[in-house]
Amino acid sequence: MSIDKNTIKEICKIAKIHLTNEEIEEIEKDLNPIVEYMDSMDELDLENVEPTYRVFDSINPFREDEVKESLNHEDVFANTENREGNYFKIKG
């Protein structure tokens, strides 16, 4: 298995990233050795192995249901120009 250009293009759509043909070619060249390496993992027998998603999957701590102060509008909108009144605004 390898990543071909069409797969990369499909993935780009999902990840909302646009790449030029040149970049796609470059990524294809870069990624293929890695992907091939990944395919070499077939030698491991993982049938009865549980996946680990979190290092210490102990009991999740809970927060009490208390209201604390929210941000003021100045902070909420500090990092954007996409503002109209008290709203974030995008075109279309």
Add this chain to the structure above:
Amino acid sequence: MELYYKNIYEIHNMLRRKELSCEELTCTILNRINNIDEKLGAYLTIVKESLSEAKAVDRKIGNGDYIEPLEGIPYSLKDNISTRKIKTTCGSKMLENYISPYDATVVERLKKNILVGKTNLDEFGMGSSTENSAYKITKNPWDLTKVPGGSSGGSAAAVASGLCFFSLGSDTGGSIRQPAAFCGVVGLKPTYGLVSRFGLVAYGSSLDTIGPITRNVYDCALVLNHISGYDTKDSTSVNRGKKDYTKGLKNGVCGLKIGIPKEYFHDGIDNRIKEKIIEVVKELEKKGAIIIDVNLPHTKYGFFTYYNIATAECSLNLSRFDGIRYGYCKNEYDNLNELYSHNRTLGFGKQVKKNIILGTNSLIKTNYEKYYEKGAKVRTLIIKDFKEVFKKVDLLITPTTPTLPFGIGEKIKDPIKMYKSDILTINANISGIPALSIPCGFIENMPVGVQIMGGYFNEEEVLTCAYEVERMRGEITWNTSL
């Protein structure tokens, strides 16, 4: 010794005895940054307000108030740790002007310190050379033609060249330890969960840790004292109470069982580095440590696990960057799709885009089982290896890096080689154990790092062993090229 190379303990005493004002101290650091950072490129942002904070510390000392051992000490932060009122760029064009409305938990815990600046990094922490920053390339202070390592290269270079007394970096696959090794400083990746991640811009959430970069082991322990501990804002942080990590430093290694995993001394590692590490091990044995050969059979699969998990997590963590509420926004789009893809395509750099694409590829329905889930299963095996081995030994010793610092522009063209330079460090992240790199000597005038790994939450013995290595090695003469 120049003021800016003194250790924290000395500086603290000078401040307390009023032999030095915090303002003078901060000025010294700011001046040094001003003088040499143009050549080095360690900092992205300098905090000019730090002087007024220094004056406040001086007033406190003047009043005869007690100051804590770390209080008033100038430090720096890797620029992926959120700071209120000061930019947090993550080395990315995406966050060129981003100012977080809150402080990371570690920043709150260092409120009494003087933040002098935010350091350069590979964009969002993705890289091993600090060449992947949207802003500048940081150089290795021992040889300006070489890389400082990465992704916390700015922090390691700043500490090594006296541009701050300590720095906080982040480590997802070796990003604290590898640059620490390349720059000749101490870098600790604590146990996952020991230091709150709240405010650290996420790369791989289940791998990320924040840790100290210092010039010596005592300073490292001191900083760890301040930044560690449970945080209600980070559900993955672990509640184990407070500890003083400086206490056991001088306990010595007599009776400590130290494992040498043969998988970490493979062919791809520079023989000269291997020899240095063996020398260290022999010295430790002389000091009473019990050296045991051990096996970590799944070591080589760490690469597979790491690149699936880290990229999968990063592809999701970085989805939020769309330019609407913050971040790079090019207001030229006809529809939603264009809004997203324009902002993300122009805002992110090449390495980040690559990682996002690799991670998305691991997670799509048709690949989930054979990539992401499989990575998570191999992770279980790697953790099991460590659990087994730590039943037999207290610590593990390995090289930190397979090579000496490489030239700028040299390695970046070979991604596999680039990735493989992480191979010695990533398994500590995969399993969550603590790991520290400390310089153990020089080859061709470039520093070499030895890595000490410990069982979960066994930072104390890791630091004790590191302290012993430091004593054996002797003081480093900071005659960097600056």
Add this chain to the structure above:
Amino acid sequence: MEYITVVGLEIHAELKTKSKIFCSCSTGFGEEENSQCCPICLGLPGTLPSLNKKVIEYAIRAGIGLNCEIARKSFMDRKNYFYPDLNKAYQISQYDKPLCENGHIQINDKRIGIKRIHIEEDAGKTIYTNEARLLNYNRSGVPLIEIVTEPDLSSSIETSECLEELKEILIYLDICDCKMEEGSLRCDVNINIESKDKTIRSNIVEIKNLNSFKAVKKAIEYEESRHRFLLRENKNTIRETRRWDENKKITVAMRKKEEAQDYRYFPEPDLLKIFVEESFIEEIRKGLPELPNEKRNRFILQYELPEYHINIMTKSKEMSNYFEEVVRTVKNPKMVSNFIISVLYKRLKDDRMDIEDLKYKIDDFVKLLELVVNGYISNNMAKKLYNIMHETGENPEIIMKEKGIIQLSNEKDIVKIVKEVLEENLKSIKDYKNGKKKVIGFLVGAVMKKTKGSANPQTVNEIILDILRKK
């Protein structure tokens, strides 16, 4: 060909917690735009979620109320998609292991399966103007439960009943406001039809944008006939998502299922496993209020009411509380429920009011019924008085005084009037003696007329019989 309708529901209910699911911002509705946001619910870089305990508690309440198994271990997942109202570009939800599974809801004699109930965060809200989208993130991070039913519903009426029952349960459990117009309860419908032998079936269609129970009913009916029509023409429906157009009362295609997004579900690394102690579940179970079904059964045993009465008295939590409050003093359940149904409930319906909107105090209503029970006023008089109370909120005794209605409590007064009436109707006495028992009714009517309805007809009846027997 005869077809059976197959409907399954996906219901989103906003939980009534004070703060959001992963941060401490308020969940209050209708506040100034983007005023209830913090770095966490805005999804700013570096932030992490911390889970609100009340959300778990409320979801478990729902699970118990809907007869589910509660998972002792569950966890959160990320559901990934790009949309401007979803500010992390993922929703923290439960995919693999929901908190509650395998429940059911009882409507009439039928069990509707509840496949699962899981917890998740709500997204922000988008307002569309001509040239822009305006985004408000106050709702971002408000806790939701998603209730997924099995496709056990077979008509629009059954679906309505199921939704009504579900709404009632959520209100009884005190975990959701269930205001569809404010979006605190939302419902998507999955529907298809199939022949009785299941050989012919239409493809499942999902309907969104249903803003009231009425819309749900109408949309199902619309889809039923659309599916029938297509099958009759030897065509079929497309597996797709359709939107209900409230103005045109039709469904409109939104997107095909094949275009469905790859959500790349992923175990949330920022939260650990959710462990629920058995004792915690027990504590919640003990603290639960009586549910509608349980209440119905108790009412049957305790008050011995006919089924029709039971249905109305337990129709809502408010109604049953009202009834029980009144019956505590007026110890004649049948009379009370009768009066509530024929008078109070009728007025509420006519005036489109809820019990909380009543102007008079419940004590005054009790007083009114006591007057009837103790024979001071007739049922008819009580109805008249009720209507005045309903309008003005006055107490019944004051109304009687003002309107000059005398309480004919005194038997002597009634006897006096009865005697007057008998004297005026001597023929009737003769008729009675000759066996024409019907005249009693006429005489009672005459007395009532004379007292302007203020005498108790029962009492009048007895007094007349008494006097006639003596004659």
